[in-house]
Amino acid sequence: MSRTVSSWILSSARNSIVLQGKGRLYSICIPNRNKIKWKLVFSKTRPCPAGSCSLDNTFSLTKAFRHTSTEEEQFSFQLSPSQVNDILRAGELSHKILDLSGKNVNSVLRFESNQLASNTPIEDRRSAATCLQTKGMMFGVFDGHAGSACAQAVSERLLHYIAVSLMSRQTLEEIELAVECMKPVRPILQWHKHPNDVEYREITSQYFENLRVYWQHLLDLDTEPGFSLEEAMICAFKRLDSDISLEVQAPQENDLMRNIALQVAFSGATACVAHVDGVHLHVANAGDCRAVLGVLEEDGTWSTLPLTRDHNAFDEFEIRRLKREHPRSEEKTLFVNDRLLGILMPSRAFGDVQLKWSKELQHSVLENSCDVEALNIYQYVPPNYHTPPYLTAEPEVTYHKLRGKDKFLVIASDGLWEMLSNEKVVKLVAGHLTELNVQKPQLAFEKPVNLGYMHSLLLQRKNRGVASLDRNIATHLIRHAIGSNEYGEVDQEKLAAMLTLPEDLARMYRDDITVTVVYFNSETIENHYQNN
DSSP states (O other): OOHHHHHHHHHHHHTTOOOOOSOOOSBSOOOOGGGOOOOOOOBOSSOOOTTOOOGGGTTHHHHHTOOSOTTOSSOOOOOOHHHHHHHHHTTOEEEEOOOTTSOOOSSEEEEEEEEEOSSSSOOEEEEEEEESSSSOEEEEEEEEESSSHHHHHHHHHHHHHHHHHHOOHHHHHHHHHHHHTTOOOOOSEEEOOOTTOOBOGGGHHHHHHHHHHHHHHHHHSSSOOOOOHHHHHHHHHHHHHHHHHHHHHSOOSSHHHHHHHHHHHHSEEEEEEEEEETTEEEEEEESSOEEEEEEEOTTSOEEEEEOOOOOBTTOHHHHHHHHHHSOGGGTTTSEETTEETTTBSBSBOEEOGGGTSOHHHHHHHHHTSSOGGGGTOOOOOOTTOOSOOOOBOOOEEEEEEOOTTEEEEEEEOHHHHTTSOHHHHHHHHHHHHHHHHHHSOOSSOOSSOOHHHHHHHHHHHHHHOSOOSOSSHHHHHHHHHHHBOTTSOBOHHHHHHHHHOOHHHHHHHOOOEEEEEEEEOHHHHHHHHHHO
């Protein structure tokens, strides 16, 4: 990006020119941050004094180099390479899967993840956990809109609901007995979190009680729960969304819990969750996050296998589904300007009770609440709102049996996919894998080292271009998503400009981006087929 282009971006913003970037806003309802009088209280790895923690300090490093407004006098797009790297790497998370012997017999070899904010604070969330009472690992990406509250709640709770749905009756009875006797409950999940990942500590007890009501419901069933994985994921998604809706209608202990419940229900989040157990991969998706498999074919080429569909106005299946669920008289008003009722881009999401409740229920809940305007909650009933609900959190579940040639899974919010195609993402991950393998030190070599061999390696490196700066593949993808030029190469000046865009302009050019890449253990997967 040249200085001329950088200057044009800034002057365009100051002259209030609407720029048509690649990103698409989820909702036409954009909170006015100047009106926020109350903020949610969050806790990180250590407790904070009441009222002192918020999402704003979660990514303080990222904000340190960002301008708050295009009206600033001393405005500059300049960042040093180290500053660029500090911003891009602030949210890095990686985890290698090992058993007690130090070996890996899991089908998951490792995973790497990262986030980059566009909104302030970031509205995306991510989760990763190992199931302790059942088998498998789970990975989730959650894209929030109209605030981060719903994505935050779903990221904390959904994996628990899925795990409980998969438990046997005996395990559920043991957990219920422990709670009744006030004994410690065995952990359900082992979380793999970034130190800056936040959570709603103030409302954890209520979340646990509602999870308990859910497993009590499963125990009340006449037969062994015995859900298939697909059924468990669907049931968990729908039950959590129902709980989010009911919690805001129920009396709360204090104003803080009431406010959190309101913000969770009246904001929204799309979700994509992968469950990996041996060679069995299930992906549950509600909304327009996306999961894509990278496949190494026998001839050495890479292919792309999408495991999700974007649930929005561009998907014919979604259009037909909504038309079936509503009267024919509403066919022309279901999607307006490629948005559900002219409001929302995704057609499936958690929360967003404005598109699920009746007008009367919305009015009743908001009328009995405190200063909802201070929470950035505004009652708005779209035109042609006749037969709610128009929105669902029911996911579409895809099953795939892993093969030795399935090398990795990329799960990401739409902030990545708006910038990079499925094929480009797989190509970047594959290239990164190849580069890391070449960079690994040789375990054995002749002494003295053959200079001809070293020269050929250097030539290969030169032919591939500059070696990647990033050990974390998610960072590598984000760097290319926001910094690539028309030739697919990272333009350092464009990258710096995209990272320093002020808060009132950044959303025009890029969305929040969250990426998790799961690498599979090909040896373990191939051994499964040999042993069976």
